Amino acid sequence: MKKTQIAITYVILLIAAVFMCFPVLFSLSLSFSDLSDILRGDYIPDSLNWTNYVNAFNTQPLLHYMINSAITGVLSTTLQIIFALLAAYAIVFIPFRGKKIVFMIMMATMMIPGEVLVISNFQTIRSWNLLNTYAGLILPGLASTFGIFLFRQNMMQIPRELKEASTVVGISDFGFFIKVVAPMVKNTVVTLAIYFFLVSWNSYMWPLLSTTKDTVRTVQIGLRQLQNTEAVSDYGMMAAGAMITSLPTLLLIFFGQKRLQEGMTKGALK
Amino acid sequence: MSKIELRDLTKSYDGKVNILEKINLEVEEGEFYVLVGPSGCGKSTLLRVIAGLEKITDGTLKIDGKTANHMLPKDRSLSMVFQNYALYPHMTVKDNILFGLDVKKVPKEEQKRRLAEAAEMLGLTPYLKRKPRELSGGQRQRVALARSVCSQAPLCLMDEPLSNLDAKLRGQMRTEIRRLQKKLGLTVIYVTHDQVEAMTMGDRIMVLQGGKIQQTGTPLELYNEPANTFVAGFIGSPQMNLARARMTDMGLILNDSLLMPVSEEERGRLPQGGRWQIGVRAEQIELAAAGDPLAIPVRVVNTEMMGNETQVLFEVGKELFTARWTGQYLIEAGQDLAIRLSADSFHFFDEASGMLTRAALQIKGHAALTA
Ligand SMILES: Nc1ncnc2c1ncn2[C@@H]1O[C@H](COP(=O)(O)OP(=O)(O)OP(=O)(O)O)[C@@H](O)[C@H]1O
Ligand SMILES: [Mg+2]
Numbered sequence: 178m179k180k181t182q183i184a185i186t187y188v189i190l191l192i193a194a195v196f197m198c199f200p201v202l203f204s205l206s207l208s209f210s211d212l213s214d215i216l217r218g219d220y221i222p223d224s225l226n227w228t229n230y231v232n233a234f235n236t237q238p239l240l241h242y243m244i245n246s247a248i249t250g251v252l253s254t255t256l257q258i259i260f261a262l263l264a265a266y267a268i269v270f271i272p273f274r275g276k277k278i279v280f281m282i283m284m285a286t287m288m289i290p291g292e293v294l295v296i297s298n299f300q301t302i303r304s305w306n307l308l309n310t311y312a313g314l315i316l317p318g319l320a321s322t323f324g325i326f327l328f329r330q331n332m333m334q335i336p337r338e339l340k341e342a343s344t345v346v347g348i349s350d351f352g353f354f355i356k357v358v359a360p361m362v363k364n365t366v367v368t369l370a371i372y373f374f375l376v377s378w379n380s381y382m383w384p385l386l387s388t389t390k391d392t393v394r395t396v397q398i399g400l401r402q403l404q405n406t407e408a409v410s411d412y413g414m415m416a417a418g419a420m421i422t423s424l425p426t427l428l429l430i431f432f433g434q435k436r437l438q439e440g441m442t443k444g445a446l447k
Numbered sequence: 448m449s450k451i452e453l454r455d456l457t458k459s460y461d462g463k464v465n466i467l468e469k470i471n472l473e474v475e476e477g478e479f480y481v482l483v484g485p486s487g488c489g490k491s492t493l494l495r496v497i498a499g500l501e502k503i504t505d506g507t508l509k510i511d512g513k514t515a516n517h518m519l520p521k522d523r524s525l526s527m528v529f530q531n532y533a534l535y536p537h538m539t540v541k542d543n544i545l546f547g548l549d550v551k552k553v554p555k556e557e558q559k560r561r562l563a564e565a566a567e568m569l570g571l572t573p574y575l576k577r578k579p580r581e582l583s584g585g586q587r588q589r590v591a592l593a594r595s596v597c598s599q600a601p602l603c604l605m606d607e608p609l610s611n612l613d614a615k616l617r618g619q620m621r622t623e624i625r626r627l628q629k630k631l632g633l634t635v636i637y638v639t640h641d642q643v644e645a646m647t648m649g650d651r652i653m654v655l656q657g658g659k660i661q662q663t664g665t666p667l668e669l670y671n672e673p674a675n676t677f678v679a680g681f682i683g684s685p686q687m688n689l690a691r692a693r694m695t696d697m698g699l700i701l702n703d704s705l706l707m708p709v710s711e712e713e714r715g716r717l718p719q720g721g722r723w724q725i726g727v728r729a730e731q732i733e734l735a736a737a738g739d740p741l742a743i744p745v746r747v748v749n750t751e752m753m754g755n756e757t758q759v760l761f762e763v764g765k766e767l768f769t770a771r772w773t774g775q776y777l778i779e780a781g782q783d784l785a786i787r788l789s790a791d792s793f794h795f796f797d798e799a800s801g802m803l804t805r806a807a808l809q810i811k812g813h814a815a816l817t818a
Contacts, residue, residue, distance in 0.1 A: 336531060336533065338529040338530075338531055338532075338533035339533050339535060341495075341498075341500050341527070341529070341533070342527065342529065342533040342546070342547075343546075343547070344499075344500060344520050344521070345498055345499075345500070345520050345521065345525065345526065345527045345547075346521065346526075346546065346547025346548075346550060346551070346598065347519075347520070347521025347522075347547065347550050347551065348547060348550050352550065357535055357537075360537045361535075361536070361537055
């Protein structure tokens, strides 16, 4: 590539990065500022002032919410991965009648926005008495069509002969799944796990509807409650709360970035 | 140990088109049996049916005298070598070779012994810890063979195992596979689309085309007495020269254009009828001696110099004929040449059906066999 081309690319990337980072940096600086400074329009703190953070933890049981989020996140991620793997395996490797149609219907559900299903999901979960439980939080999102699709694409790249070679020596479907398929789609598993966890951690609408008590309430709801508690919103404290809740996701992205990129771009085989 | 028998075996994937039709076949114990045919003729399908990877639509498959139509693949005591080797990319060479032995409950000690033996036999000992992608094509091929050897199954099915290798390596592996098969006394059913592989490796060969058996026999039977024009054109390199022929008072006329004088004796040995398809091998076309009354003038279109032999192409009607002569002939394209053809060295096929009506009476080099 020519030097100017590289330069232009970098300039564009730099501008994009500034745009992307601005809200985060702005919140970060707010989270260390006094409310009075903020209301005067002075958004740059003079010193690191941790009061907002202390206040955030005092106003709401943020730590408790974070633990709830972690539990739901890990559970739903694990289960989603397992179900998606098994479903994709069946679609790719097990011949059955009506397979194409089943898969088409699955894909069609991707076209339906999640919000449309919220009401019926709510009715279901309530009638099963699962409001305010981890099960109620997790259940509606367990079948990830996106996950099934990605795993299917991945598994379709596994040559048919590998399955046949296993069949000839007498390895069962489950054995083939454990010994061959799972290790071969490992990269996609990591990618999707990171993605699922982020989605779960950041989800707002469903946790808001399905929880009414603090016991299982997740961190995004807690964040929202920081705003409600006072007549004049304490922007500094809210920013501090936002910083706290986004810390795990930032860490995850920071450490998982390479895997995420690879998994999304490379098909993750070989 | 393993004998395979197919009776009127028919296979259809969609219930409409028969990919294989009424295949009858018997493979003896310890035999190296080659299935050969052009791409898409159903070779792999036949192999997969024998392996139990595809259901049989009609007919019977017997293994060691027992009907095996519904036997599970793992109970057929066979191993399979695939065209793309079917190695597991995330496993080491060692694990690839031993793949499946755990399921068969082969004790660890025994596995170790077999591994050492197979690796030694195929020269893989230095590579056991590597992953398949760190091997060359030929080495991968040997890993696939080693897996088959370690399974100690008496029947081995191979689906074009050499097609991904370069010509030199292919030659080496041909010998290696053959040697291994003899040493272990394996029954091998070997699929290829390469007639050279078929000729050089097979104890017996089946030529398949359009899902139907064209001919079965030893390599020489197929070469010397091809059952029809398809086999004639398929077996042998360069391809047998095929042409339409009709008898006139002057002699045989090939492709309505080349007049070929026929002696009285030869005339007496022609098959019934006056119109045929004929086939003549390249080495049966000779250069005419000067002043030969039966010489036929032709114009050379092209020559291919191989060093030890020369292939000369000339036109017979719209078809190209190839003649092959030992030695180095410097012949220009466009040059006129006198050749000599004998009707005794022609294979005669029925004009309409293409079935053999009279095989060649003279076959060059045949004396060597009977001597
Ligand atoms: N699973 C399948 N479903 C439907 N048709 C199939 C299937 N597998 C193969 N066929 C068809 O059966 C025919 C024979 O295929 P097969 O793979 O046996 O050919 P082949 O002789 O092995 O060819 P090649 O030399 O190219 O490997 C082809 O026309 C192919 O399209
Ligand atoms: Mg094939």
